[in-house]
Amino acid sequence: MSLENQENAAPAAPSDFIRDIVAGHIAAQKYPRIHTRFPPEPNGYLHIGHAKSICLNFGIAREFGGVCNLRMDDTNPTKEDIEYVESIQADVNWLINGWADDKLGLKGKGQTPVAQTIDGKTDFFLAPTAGQDGQPFYASDYFDQIYEFAVELIKKGKAFVCDLTPDHTDEYRRLGKASPFRDRSVAENLDLFTRMKNGEFPDGVRVLRAKIIVDAPNIWLRDPLIYRIKHADHHQTGKKWCVYPMYDFAHCLSDYIEGITHSICTLEFEVHRPLYDWILESLDLPRPLPHQYEFARLALGYTVMSKRKLMQLVDEKLVTGWDDPRMPTISGIRRRGVTPEALRNFAYNIGITKYNGITDVSVLEFAIREDLNKRSLRRLAVLRPIKVVITNFPEGKIEELDATNNPEDENAGKRKVPFSRELYIERDDFAEVPPPKYFRLKPDGEVRLKYAYIIKCDEVVKDASGNITELRCTADLESKTGGTTSARKVKGTIHWVSAAHALDAEVRLYDRLFTVAEPDADGDFKQHLNPHSLEVITAKVEPSLKDATPAARYQFERLAYFALDYDSKPNQLVFNRTITLKDAWAKEARKS
């Protein structure tokens, strides 16, 4: 490959408004190191929208010589679970492996923030360590420090314990009225907050609130809640706490503790940014403060993205689980057979903006096909078989024909495919009454059997009810690759398998989960579920597929891309259809 070609082949470095900001900070040497983070709440499985965020945060770390921490944002024990923690780790690792895994910031086993004094101020810091036993960061690792920061805020007269009921709190905030408890003394606040921590009060009777501006135009500045009482076991900290910090309080401080420079989140947090800044600024912290930047979350056509809705699909058994190949979850997409490279290319292609649009699924599908076309091993498989007998081919004779594994990759080599007198071809590849421009097999018509002979259909055999049971054909025995008539032009080439040699395989044909582009546009997304989103069939596949591996990707020629499912067993193959090949004929056929 020439140098010029290499340059052309190298994908342009992504550019967007956030990377522009980071690049500006690099140029100005604002930070010694760029540090981002990916902070999911472990209350569900990661989906393709998270993939966009992962690619952004790790991509920035990658492009600017930084680090990206994986952090569980686990401040609400009643909604979170260890199952989600584990799936999140697996999904992130899968997506960044070989690409940005060396940028993944983890913490050493059992590590907690280090208390230090800088300029006479107490400070907490936890640096990432790239170690073998590295594990994710957890906001819950900082509960002690976050509690200390809350006490500090009280001492500064910037937070107070409020006894208003939830309803009254809402009402006062809506009206911009000060809580009657707003002017409690520091001593009383300290005492009450300590007793909250000690579990002296039941859930909901008191909260800690930041004292900011009771009638600020931005609701999030109207003395927002920063701590609530929850007598709940936490998946990481167990029974240690009965007060938990709210997102706004925990998040900015977690960012600070980890030395995050760029805290990137989605648009709905834009109005929280003044609070993010207020908390950090109010604490008089000695190190540089992180800053929050927001971008538009991903919306994709023909699917739903909210964790609530995805959980509904799982809970109501509308899909088989979080990793059902029809789900837009990372685990579902992975199980379907999509590679991390394809997902990353997709994320790159859609860009980063503040505009809330709906990305067409065709953009995802293109990324998947582009990737699979380059890497997949070609195989012959017949999904809906119809028997073909080559009447001039000797009974019992078996020929081993050469077949190309991947025309896009010479190194993939060749394999042998057995050919014999009785074959299966695709039912769709024969038409007794062919539509216009049909150039597959038809009565008295010729077609090329891929890698084998040109055959002609002489006779259509039917059963009593008129169903076609068999096609009797003759082959041009000189037309095989290398043969004297091999160069003969026949318009159609079709795939086939030898009946005696073919293996049965379960094939799961997946289609989009919803029938409309915007399933949740009218409120009831479930009424738009696609009843044909999964069809399970038994296909006839070429014998070499008995050695199929989960890591490989296959293209069943002229049909679609497939990947081995984890339900597959040595003598019981199960393939998932990742995505069909583009089908220009389907379009043509629709016209007439």
Add this chain to the structure above:
RNA sequence: UGCCCGAUGGUGUAACGGUAGCACAACAGACUCUGAAUCUGUUUGUCAUGGUUCAAAUCCAUGUCGGGCAACCA
């Protein structure tokens, strides 16, 4: 309703006061032992109205439309 944010072909994005470009999709054709891939070509766009300027997608004003927030969720 209040506050915040946004608006460029069908869709997603670029252009950072100076030729509106890219990708997907669509359409037409070439090639083809995959109706795939590849290649060639085509169609379609700056929300509106004013203003600033030699020059506006870009700056300003107003309006319109869309999204978000107003949880003891994140």
